[in-house]
Amino acid sequence: MTMPFQPVILITDALFFLLTAAIIAFVFMLRSRPHLKRPWQKVVQRKTGAVSLLVLLCYYSIALLDSMHFHPRLVNGMEYQDSSQVQSDYQYSNEILSVLDVIMTPMRIQVEKTFSAPLATQSLSKEMIQNDDGSIDRIYPRLEFGGAHLDNPATDKMNDIQSLVVQGLMKGLLIWMGICLLCLLALGGLSSSGIVGYYCYVRSGRSEYPVATIALCLAVIIVLINISMTIGTYYHLFGTDKVGQDVFYQAIKSIRTGVLIGALTTLVMLPVAIILGSMAGFFRGWIDDLIQYVYTTLNSIPMCC
């Protein structure tokens, strides 16, 4: 009962988890089948292959994080912040959030009035503002959240952004070093030569895998994520849209939709296509003609419409 959230599994989430389980099962299956394992090993042993796999993995993890949905708990009608709040009177919100939403909370809730430029501190359009003495000015009003912590945006903004970038860089590098250390401990612990021996083995470049490239790519990814998160807390990295929502947040949120449509349509289509294709090849004759007819007809209808 003390859970700060109530998990929800949407149908698409279930499909995502199924897909993830299938991928993990496939990886485990590879371990016992050398003839399938070899080509994948070759992919990872190439620099471009390893980097592409890492980027794809990062993309997929964002989609997976965005698929873990739950109802947040409300405390006195407010969103749950921390355990110090009054615990007595709570219920669960109707709103469904995902883990990604929680990670990106500042960007999700900092909604401006309307359009603003990337990293802007002022609105894109002029507005009538009434001064204290009753006179009316037409100015670009300050944004409610974007750069709101600055007293004098015109002079301080660049320095502030620079320091945020450095902050994100440092944080990212720290996290990266932590991950590298963990990997080293885990892999070194598994290998026969011990942790130090394993480190020397990797350093000397004798490893079959492009470890340095993978580590560098990981560093770039983690640092980029951290920089955009730190800047995103105080500014709108890509600006805001017509109703004032953060464009960067929406761009990240769209990853799940993309993966969903791409991966799941392929998953649904593939078995059908394989069965029909092999039937056409196996039976030949009128079955082949019929399948080809269906395929040509469906193919001729323009997809974009």
Place this chain on the structure above:
Amino acid sequence: MISYIIRRILYAVPILIGINVITFLLFFVVNSPDDMAISQLGQKYTTEQQIEDWKRERGYHLPLFHNADSQGLDQLKDTIFYQKSLRLFIFDFGSSDSGRDISYDIKQRMWPSLAIAVPNLIIGLLVTISFALLIAFFRATYIDYWSVIICVALMSISTLFYIIGGQFIVGKLLRVVPISGYDTGLEAVKFLILPVIIGVISGIGASTRWYRTIFLEEMSRDYVRTARAKGLSETHVMFGHVLRNAMIPILTGIVVVLPLLFMGSLLTENFFGIPGLGSYTIDAINRQDFAIVRSMVYLGSVLYIIGLLLTDISYTLVDPRIRLS
């Protein structure tokens, strides 16, 4: 040859019927005339009578397949399927839901679409083929390596980015050409330059990579080795042998899309405000004018089938090894 072409055209008939039935099912059964009326008139404050009038005005009040109220042959003729779908076979598109003649609109809007698509195709082809030849000439060097990287980078960037970026730099900052719009006659040229350039640039990556693969495959063939062994110069080998043979897959790949040039590009025309068939379709989708969308889907399918037909014919023309059987 002629009997082959006739047979191919006859093959296309059942496919056209299939397309007609599918579009009919999609546009009238899945999305019934009542749904269309409600989406046009609005959910609130709409009476039954208004919906009935709206459908009667556009001929959507008839039954789908079978009209029990009519006599004889009219039982089949006074239906939506006969009135709306079968007429597409003779390219009688009827009038749109807002009352305009679709055939007239298509004839008007075809030309701006072609004015973009044709130069786009020709210039793009020249640029990408020469680029791909160059890369193939310098195969397995750093030029090859970096060109492929640049190609992958170019094809990874969304067309939208090229369009908006091009409009911003060329149209807004440099003020060389107008950002969007269209004009009649020769005045139209200044509106066409930017869309064509952007179309070419956004196509370079993918096509160059594809053509490079084709060239490299040709270059590893035995006849190329023989040509070199005869002592022919590398230029002669490249242009006289490799290019000519590589043109077979390239040309046949282009012939498929030739008829579809009429349809225009949805994105480009929409962003540059060009009154072609692409923006016509987009506008119709936005207005939920299903009569136009249905006609455009059908037209696109027909053009695609014509493209397939032309491809098969061009194969036999370009490559004498393929026999008509």
